[in-house]
Amino acid sequence: MRFERIGREPDYSRYMDLKEGWLDRRIFSDADIYEEELYRIFARSWLFVAHESQIPSSGDFLTTHMGEDAVIVARQPDGSIRVMLNSCPHRGNKVCFADAGNTRRFVCNYHGWAFDTAGDLKGMHEEYCYDNGDIDFKNHGLKNVAKVSSYKGLVFATFNGDAPSLEAWLGDFRWYLDMILDNEEGGTEFIGGCIKSVMSANWKFGVENFIGDAYHAGWTHDSGCRSMNDGMPFPPIDMENSYHASVNGHGWEFGTEGVGDLVLLGRPKVMDYYNKIRPKMAERLGEMRSKIFGSVASASIFPNVSFLPGISTFRQWQPKGPMQFELKTWVIVNKNMPDDIKEEVTKGVMQTFGPGGTFEMDDGENWENCTTVNRGVVTRHERLHYRCGIGRQIEHDTLPGIVYRGQYNDANQRGFYQRWLDMMTHDELGKMPARPEPQLGNVAETRDLPGLFAL
Amino acid sequence: MTDTATLERTREGTTASLELTHALTQTLYREARLLDDEHYKAWTSMLAEDLHYHMPGIETRYRRDKTEQVTDLTRMAYYNDSKPEILKRLSRLETGTAWSEDPATRYTHIITNVEVELTEKADEFRVYSNFYAYRNRNERDEDSLIGNRIDIWRQVGNDFQLVKRRAILKHNVMLSKNLNIYV
Numbered sequence: 001m002r003f004e005r006i007g008r009e010p011d012y013s014r015y016m017d018l019k020e021g022w023l024d025r026r027i028f029s030d031a032d033i034y035e036e037e038l039y040r041i042f043a044r045s046w047l048f049v050a051h052e053s054q055i056p057s058s059g060d061f062l063t064t065h066m067g068e069d070a071v072i073v074a075r076q077p078d079g080s081i082r083v084m085l086n087s088c089p090h091r092g093n094k095v096c097f098a099d100a101g102n103t104r105r106f107v108c109n110y111h112g113w114a115f116d117t118a119g120d121l122k123g124m125h126e127e128y129c130y131d132n133g134d135i136d137f138k139n140h141g142l143k144n145v146a147k148v149s150s151y152k153g154l155v156f157a158t159f160n161g162d163a164p165s166l167e168a169w170l171g172d173f174r175w176y177l178d179m180i181l182d183n184e185e186g187g188t189e190f191i192g193g194c195i196k197s198v199m200s201a202n203w204k205f206g207v208e209n210f211i212g213d214a215y216h217a218g219w220t221h222d223s224g225c226r227s228m229n230d231g232m233p234f235p236p237i238d239m240e241n242s243y244h245a246s247v248n249g250h251g252w253e254f255g256t257e258g259v260g261d262l263v264l265l266g267r268p269k270v271m272d273y274y275n276k277i278r279p280k281m282a283e284r285l286g287e288m289r290s291k292i293f294g295s296v297a298s299a300s301i302f303p304n305v306s307f308l309p310g311i312s313t314f315r316q317w318q319p320k321g322p323m324q325f326e327l328k329t330w331v332i333v334n335k336n337m338p339d340d341i342k343e344e345v346t347k348g349v350m351q352t353f354g355p356g357g358t359f360e361m362d363d364g365e366n367w368e369n370c371t372t373v374n375r376g377v378v379t380r381h382e383r384l385h386y387r388c389g390i391g392r393q394i395e396h397d398t399l400p401g402i403v404y405r406g407q408y409n410d411a412n413q414r415g416f417y418q419r420w421l422d423m424m425t426h427d428e429l430g431k432m433p434a435r436p437e438p439q440l441g442n443v444a445e446t447r448d449l450p451g452l453f454a455l
Numbered sequence: 456m457t458d459t460a461t462l463e464r465t466r467e468g469t470t471a472s473l474e475l476t477h478a479l480t481q482t483l484y485r486e487a488r489l490l491d492d493e494h495y496k497a498w499t500s501m502l503a504e505d506l507h508y509h510m511p512g513i514e515t516r517y518r519r520d521k522t523e524q525v526t527d528l529t530r531m532a533y534y535n536d537s538k539p540e541i542l543k544r545l546s547r548l549e550t551g552t553a554w555s556e557d558p559a560t561r562y563t564h565i566i567t568n569v570e571v572e573l574t575e576k577a578d579e580f581r582v583y584s585n586f587y588a589y590r591n592r593n594e595r596d597e598d599s600l601i602g603n604r605i606d607i608w609r610q611v612g613n614d615f616q617l618v619k620r621r622a623i624l625k626h627n628v629m630l631s632k633n634l635n636i637y638v
Contacts, residue, residue, distance in 0.1 A: 097515065097517075098514075098515050098516050098517050098520070099514040099515045099516065099627070100514055100516065101516050101517055101520045101522075102520070103517075191529065191530065191531055192522075192527070192529065192530040192531065193511075193512045193514060193524070193530040193531030193532075194512065194514065194531065195512045195531050195533065195629070196627065196628040196629060197628065197629040197630075197631060197632060197633070197634075198628060198629070198630050198631065198632065199632045200632070220554065222550065222552040223547045223548075223550040223551075223552040223553040223554070224547060226546070226547070226550045226552070227543055227544065227545075227546040227547035227550065228543065231546075231550075266543070326628060329531075330531070331531060339529075342529070343528075343529060346529070346531065346535075347535060347536075347540070350531065350532060350533065350534070350535065351536070351540060351543070351544060354531075354532075354533055354634070355533060355629055355631070355632075355633050355634040356533050356534060356544070356633065356634035356635065356636075358543075358544055358547045360633060361547075361553075361555055361556075361633040361634075361635050362553065362554050362555045364555070364632030364633050365554070365555040365632065365633075366554075368632060
């Protein structure tokens with residue numbers, strides 16, 4: 001990896017003991033550790049950048065961030081997707097200020113340097129001022145990322161030319177991802193628009209909440225659950241038939257009752273819809289996954305994407321310093337759903353997990369205070385407890401990954417921080433251990449899309 | 456949907472009388488006071504049964520981009536609610552477990568730039584206004600939500616009921632952790 005930060009090399013393993021089940025709070029507040037995360041995690045991971053449905057046509061683009069790097073994601077005339085830095089190689093200005101749109105050119109406001117949607121430099125204001133030999137157009141395009149790849153509609157990019165394939169990165173987690181991405185013929189799409197908000201909290205608190213923290217739901221969200229369901233409290237958890245599954249730092253916590261998250265969405269028509277397609281879902285994904293889908297469940301893809309299968313909120317926790325993240329939220333629906341069901345899902349998501357949603361409203365204050373109390377130097381040296389369910393690991397004949405029994409568990413959180421530690425301590429990603437070794441064969445296809453320059 | 460007046464002007468708006476303008480301005484102020492004081496029962500009694508309350512999410516797009524962000528109701532929105540949906544959201548506050556509302560948030564709604572117009576319906580009036588909703592909670596949490604609104608208010612006896620509201624919050628990234636407020 002070419003991007004190295006000059007400075008101290010702390011021993012990150014002293015910030016946690018996952019066999020004992022504790023974390024040092026400085027990983028949620030220390031500015032140096034945060035900087036190092038940008039280098040070692042965000043500049044080296046596969047990062048979610050778009051859903052293909054957001055940029056269906058040639059020239060469609062959106063802007064987003066990979067870590068704190070501003071990027072443009074653009075659909076090419078040949079249907080492929082390019083991801084490039086949103087920064088002019090001349091003086092560095094942003095070349096695109098819109099969240100999304102359609103264009104043939106990105107033109108810098110400063111000196112009129114103009115780039116096509118692949119990022120190639122095509123011309124500039126008063127081009128005659130450059131003498132022969134002053135500038136090589138070929139080497140002054142918008143820097144493309146190293147690799148772009150998509151998995152069933154989700155587009156990922158990485159700055160890391162040495163990154164493993166997206167298939168290997170996701171590994172057996174694809175078995176779980178298919179429950180949201182491929183539970184019906186036609187796949188998925190995002191509803192138009194994106195709602196963004198800001199929290200004064202460390203990005204990892206959002207990720208770890210969705211990766212495994214079913215435990216908070218019945219307490220934090222008692223009011224949300226009761227408001228969406230005529231006063232009914234959170235459904236009881238079946239600790240025998242619910243699980244945590246962790247693969248390479250990704251994680252999915254879930255029940256097998258099939259209805260919990262659909263109940264929490266509070267839209268009976270959506271429940272009816274999924275119950276109608278459930279037999280087909282069972283043919284498509286097998287009995288087990290058709291029972292998991294719609295249950296009380298939440299999931300995160302390492303490092304910073306989360307979603308609720310059944311409730312259909314899809315979100316990304318964008319790091320903005322050790323004590324701030326920007327939350328981007330979308331609604332993911334099945335493409336073949338009738339319009340009125342898509343509308344029901346969208347309303348349900350915004351009423352539960354929008355900024356004004358009955359669930360979302362009670363999360364932010366918790367994560368903010370989990371983070372900001374660490375301004376206190378004594379406080380930040382106190383350990384946090386992550387030991388729940390530490391003895392409940394099982395082998396399961398259907399469920400891939402590192403599986404723990406009982407939905408109330410810190411297992412997926414421990415799996416996430418183990419991967420965090422792996423990345424913070426391994427110079428070569430190829431030498432990181434698989435967690436666990438892949439158990440399934442090649443369960444699904446990914447399409448590789450070209451990146452221009454390897455880093 | 457129904458035959459209520461439209462938020463968009465169908466022709467050049469006709470300015471309402473001084474008396475009507477005064478009555479509706481006072482109605483907006485009363486509504487703001489009820490929201491400041493969290494008197495949601497009294498507030499929801501000002502909402503018509505066929506209410507549509509809409510606050511769209513607004514993306515930053517170039518001027519040439521004609522994507523209809525405001526009137527396309529299929530897009531993501533902070534609020535795209537009927538009255539029963541608003542009541543559902545508000546019922547959270549009655550559970551006693553809405554942790555992030557206890558201690559209570561302190562609100563001030565400032566309503567300005569009120570214009571009242573007659574519509575094609577004799578008992579419905581189009582009301583433009585600007586809002587500045589300030590929130591402060593716990594020690595230093597504070598934020599300012601600023602934007603404008605277009606409403607349709609219907610006269611019912613001596614009172615008015617809100618039939619439609621489109622509130623445009625001027626944020627792209629909402630600079631706050633939640634939106635526990637109506638404007």
